Amino acid sequence: MNTRRLEEIRPKIKALEAMPAVPTIVQPLTSMLRLPPEEVDMERVVELVSYDSTIAAQCLRMANSPLFGRRDTETVRSAVLALGLKRVEAILLGCCLSRIVPADKWAFDAATFWRHSLGCALVSSKMAKLIGYPDPEKAYLAGLLHDLGILVNMIACTEDFRACLQAARDGRVALHRCEEEHLGFTHCQSGKILAEHWNFSADVIAAIEFHHHIVPESAARPLVSLVYLSDSLCRLRDLGYGYYEAMGVDLAGDAAWTALVEHYPALAKVDLARLTMDIDGAMEEIVAIVDAVFSPGQPAAE
Structure with a gap:
């Protein structure tokens, strides 16, 4: 080396x-993932997703995708509940970490x-x-x-x-x-x-x-x-x-x-x-x- x-x-x-988008969103989420599932505060997850309109829109897009039967999901909260924590985490990290790399x-x-x-x-x-x-x-x-x-x-x-x-x-x-x-x-x-x-x-x-x-x-x-x-x-x-x-x-x-x-x-x-x-x-x-x-x-x- x-x-x-x-x-x-x-x-x-x-x-x-x-870069503010990364630590403010990723760190609280990874901290929650260390908790037992029953202790995860889903309302806090909804709050984190709502901080960023692009991420919120992408969660809604996925919740309304064919994978979920194209359900009529119109709120961030309902999208987060439909997706589950693991999928929301993947979308958050994907968006936040990708932003550190200019196009x-x-x-x-x-x-x-x-x-x-x-x-x-x-x-x-x-x-x-x-x-x-x-x-x-x-x-x-x-x-x-x-x-x-x-x-x-x-x-x-x-x-x-x-x-x-x-x-x-x-x-x-x-x-x-x-x-x-x-x-x-x-x-x-x-x-x-x-x-x-x-x-x-x-x-x-x-x-x-x-x-x-x-x-x-x-x-x-x-x-x-x-x-x-x-x-x-x-x-x-x-x-x-x-x-x-x-x-x-x-x-x-x-x-x-x-x-x-x-x-x-x-x-x-x-x-x-x-x-x-x-x-x-x-x-x-x-x-x-x-x-x-x-x-x-x-x-x-x-």
Whole structure:
């Protein structure tokens, strides 16, 4: 890792936390997600959504979509109740985090980024429930934010990041390998810095930092392994960024799988074929959420 280069972009990363739309909406919501479901204040969620007319409109749009039977939902409150906390959270984070990237900085379509992020979130949550991981909501959040550093790199080193993405496409290799070569650091490391500025929990930060390689034994290792495997599954199902490295992954033989089985033996009994079918089945919801955040053909939410 090129520590000097990473330190050079640190001020740019730190500047992102000054953008008011992100901390005022995201932080209260992530705090609520740490509560048991019965303690979540849905009226507070409605209040947060109502702070932003664009986000409110997108929640209404999704609540009235075919996924929900095109019901006549006319108020923010009824939209939030129809969608549920997890979908509202996805829309909020999608809108808020996408706003930190100016339209001319996007290296690929913003909707593509959020399809992958939402896919990873849904798979992480589903796997967490299957194996008995105690906090599926945290697994969902970690999956949703695991590629936060990609947004950072698009802003902080736009042209170099575009070169990384093109090299990944041309060479059919993983993006983080190209980042190491062209930038001297990866989106995992820059994402960690922004997550620390935003005061996410230590294990969510670890999942962002280590989702491409497994950390030594630590309290965060199960969550890191969950996100690592979910990320791999999504890319195998073509929920990636338009470059397709020659993966050929044997998930059950992967180090992350082994690490997770050590903590949660129930994983050894999970039917991977069924799980991948479930991912395909979740595509309708992923597309509906992303369509609620992004207008077709637009690089980012305005």
